[in-house]
Amino acid sequence: MSDFSNPIFHDEAKAREWLERRLWPEGPICPHCGVVDQATLLRGKSHRPGLYQCNACREPFSVTVGTLYERSHVPLHKWLGTTHLMMSSKKGMSALQISRMIGVTYKTAWFMCHRIRESLRQTNRAPLGGANKVVEADETYVGGKEKNKHANKRTPGSQGGANKEAVVALVERDGKVRSEHVVSVNAKTLGPILASQIEAATHIMSDEALVYPAVTGGFAGHSTVNHSIGEYVRGGGFIHTNTVEGYFAIFKRGIYGTYHHISPAHLKRYLGEFDFRYNERIALGVTDAMRFDRAIPGIVGKRLTYRRTGGAEETQGFASLQAA
Ligand SMILES: [Zn+2]
Incomplete structure (x- = not known):
């Protein structure tokens, strides 16, 4: 998984199947009623791939519902690829290089990187130190x-x-x-x-x-x-x-x-990125593949919309995320 040649970074269906296994190890979880493994995959040309219907509440859902991938026009494998590149580069990777490697515009890469950074910021953290530390x-x-x-x-x-x-x-x-x-x-x-x-x-x-x-x-x-x-x-x-x-x-x-x-308005997000990599570093036994894997729950769990980011300057910047 740490290898950029992995199909999950190049094929949308493979990316979705990987994310389903990662987030639903016990079977699909309905985001509407919370029931596990009681859903039917909707097949046929009229349904988009990966669409399930909950047998309990009858609502449709897919693995990306409620995640920052949900409303993006950028396919899932490009999000996973961008996350992989950011997680395996100790000093970070520029949006320009990501845009070339992933195949998106510079502007799209820039916004994707910021959304991933925001998701990596660790809040509600346990305090450091303790006795003899x-x-x-x-x-x-x-x-x-x-x-x-x-x-x-x-x-x-x-x-x-x-x-x-x-x-x-x-x-x-x-x-x-x-x-x-x-x-x-x-x-x-x-x-x-x-x-x-x-x-x-x-x-x-x-x-x-x-x-x-x-x-x-x-x-x-x-x-x-x-x-x-x-x-x-x-x-x-x-x-x-x-x-x-x-x-x-x-x-x-x-x-x-x-x-x-870097703009002062975004400094906290860059710090979130560097803190995350440092906290999941090789010296603590964390491989590139593990770091990528551990970045995913934060991305999925953060329902970041531009409305939530606050501050005039940020709101302006994130408004364009809609275009991503
Ligand atoms: Zn349900």
Whole structure:
């Protein structure tokens, strides 16, 4: 399944049959009344392929009802192919390259990628850390003018350069990441994020930025490295923020190398994409095929319509999804 030559990425019927097996291992589930394996496949030229009728409530349905595939004019195998390409590229894949490989226009590829990103955003997540666990916290700045992109070496307490967007990431060592786009980095923005995303029994690692002492008082411990004096690891190798910096390195290579420019309005979706791949990474035993497979329930479960995305700029952007 991790191989792009798999027929499910090139043949609509194969894609639909695969999705049925993936979502209905016990037989078709009626989305209207919830009855399992009590449906009749409607055959004949007057019915579109994959249309079932529920024997209990008599309503018709297919496997894509209620999913983001439902109203799309893009055939299902192209959605699966796009998801596969995004899931197997560590630094992401540009809409231009996806449009060439999948055979859709650039505009369609762009909207498909955003809808998939939105579906990958993990909400209602369990907190990171716990007793004897370490969570590293750090912030970075992205965006702004191209010529300034190397000018974002953060100095302690800085709020980033003009037109730069602040991102805070929390990474549990040998575990998962949670990253968020924040309007600015201060105790008011970071305090609630740390409190809600990290177990109180956790030991927090950060650099010397002054915001962290103000927001880590409720945790089991807090250690810092002082990057401004060239200190990167101390405490016998225990005290560092190399893990979260590694996450930012992947994210920035993707943002600057693959996507080049991202709109602040969409930053949270890109973070959702990078968080998902990091949380389902090889080092945690997740193969490309498993990552693709795990991306599917989110896509299916998210009834994303452009009305739900909120915000004027986003609504404008997503209105064109109807054309996809
Ligand atoms: Zn039913």
